[in-house]
Amino acid sequence: MSAKQYILSILEENKGKSVSGAKLAKELSVSRNAIWKAVKNLQADGYAIEAVPNKGYCLSENNDILSGESIMPYLTVDSNALSITVQNLVTSTNTVLKEWAVHGAPEGTILIAEEQTQGRGRMGRPFYSPAKTGIYMSILLRPALGLDDSVLLTTSAAVAVSNAIEEVTGCQTKIKWVNDIYIKDKKVCGILTEGSVCLEGGGLEYCIVGIGINVSRPEGDFPGKLRHTADGIFSNSKDSIGLRSRLAATIINNFWAYYKNPFHDNILTEYRNRSFIIGKEIEILSGDTLQQATAVDIDTRARLVVRYQDGTQKILTSGDVSI
Numbered sequence: 331m332s333a334k335q336y337i338l339s340i341l342e343e344n345k346g347k348s349v350s351g352a353k354l355a356k357e358l359s360v361s362r363n364a365i366w367k368a369v370k371n372l373q374a375d376g377y378a379i380e381a382v383p384n385k386g387y388c389l390s391e392n393n394d395i396l397s398g399e400s401i402m403p404y405l406t407v408d409s410n411a412l413s414i415t416v417q418n419l420v421t422s423t424n425t426v427l428k429e430w431a432v433h434g435a436p437e438g439t440i441l442i443a444e445e446q447t448q449g450r451g452r453m454g455r456p457f458y459s460p461a462k463t464g465i466y467m468s469i470l471l472r473p474a475l476g477l478d479d480s481v482l483l484t485t486s487a488a489v490a491v492s493n494a495i496e497e498v499t500g501c502q503t504k505i506k507w508v509n510d511i512y513i514k515d516k517k518v519c520g521i522l523t524e525g526s527v528c529l530e531g532g533g534l535e536y537c538i539v540g541i542g543i544n545v546s547r548p549e550g551d552f553p554g555k556l557r558h559t560a561d562g563i564f565s566n567s568k569d570s571i572g573l574r575s576r577l578a579a580t581i582i583n584n585f586w587a588y589y590k591n592p593f594h595d596n597i598l599t600e601y602r603n604r605s606f607i608i609g610k611e612i613e614i615l616s617g618d619t620l621q622q623a624t625a626v627d628i629d630t631r632a633r634l635v636v637r638y639q640d641g642t643q644k645i646l647t648s649g650d651v652s653i
């Protein structure tokens with residue numbers, strides 16, 4: 331860990347409080363001048379650090395930059411199992427992490443971005459990913475699961491995000507099969523799980539769970555149709571200051587706990603309980619065809635059981651449903 335990272339991690343742990351420069355210098359065995367230079371560097375990166383006379387350096391409570399150091403204090407997972415990188419701007423965290431996976435990155439590698447230029451959703455749709463108002467995160471897994479069971483990863487991620495949003499913000503969430511999180515009737519999060527299958531054996535070589543959350547409604551609003559279908563957990567970015575790091579960490583904590591126990595009954599029960607389509611009339615878009623049906627249940631493999639108007643029942647493994 332560099333001096334800059336060390337100082338940032340101490341300031342993040344003591345957010346809103348002053349940390350003595352002399353103490354930092356002693357801990358790092360460097361001069362106070364070296365500490366001052368590192369702090370200047372952090373300030374140049376945008377960190378709101380104040381030098382308080384006779385007290386030291388203080389990272390403002392209003393500092394809202396996502397970093398490994400800002401997330402770390404909230405992690406309850408064994409941090410040795412994870413490697414978290416936060417970048418300012420990427421094309422898509424899923425795309426970049428896929429390249430890392432191909433080059434051998436281990437399970438538990440997590441890439442988070444402040445902004446994505448080519449954020450991707452399911453069915454080839456774009457995922458709007460503006461700076462500072464969201465969390466765009468991809469988690470690399472190398473699970474000992476067959477393709478059929480991999481849907482449980484998406485299910486676990488959906489429950490992990492739902493629970494984390496409720497824990498951190500107090501807002502009630504619902505899950506729209508298969509992987510969208512809603513608050514009231516607006517989408518606040520989408521999950522895109524992608525993987526590569528081993529040609530020999532047919533198991534998963536790796537799997538990437540990509541989670542995109544609109545933490546607050548973007549300044550200037552969402553573009554086009556999204557204005558009516560999407561929302562932020564908060565309507566104003568001022569209300570979410572300091573919460574993105576805690577939310578990102580809580581999602582990781584929850585997801586990791588579920589991942590280590592993927593067949594945990596509670597996850598499917600919670601997933602079902604949070605569903606807001608069971609029992610409702612839905613429209614299923616499959617290719618170019620739109621069909622009306624009733625959502626009957628979510629089965630033990632997180633598949634959607636539907637009944638068409640002619641009375642026939644079908645189990646769906648994927649698709650796009652709307653109410």
Ligand code: BTN
Pocket residue numbers: 421422423424425446448449450451452453455457465466467468519520521522540541542543
């Ligand atoms: C959807 O709504 O259909 C899924 C959206 C998934 C978006 C996330 S943001 C992080 C990761 N990187 C991407 O390009 N996509 C996922």
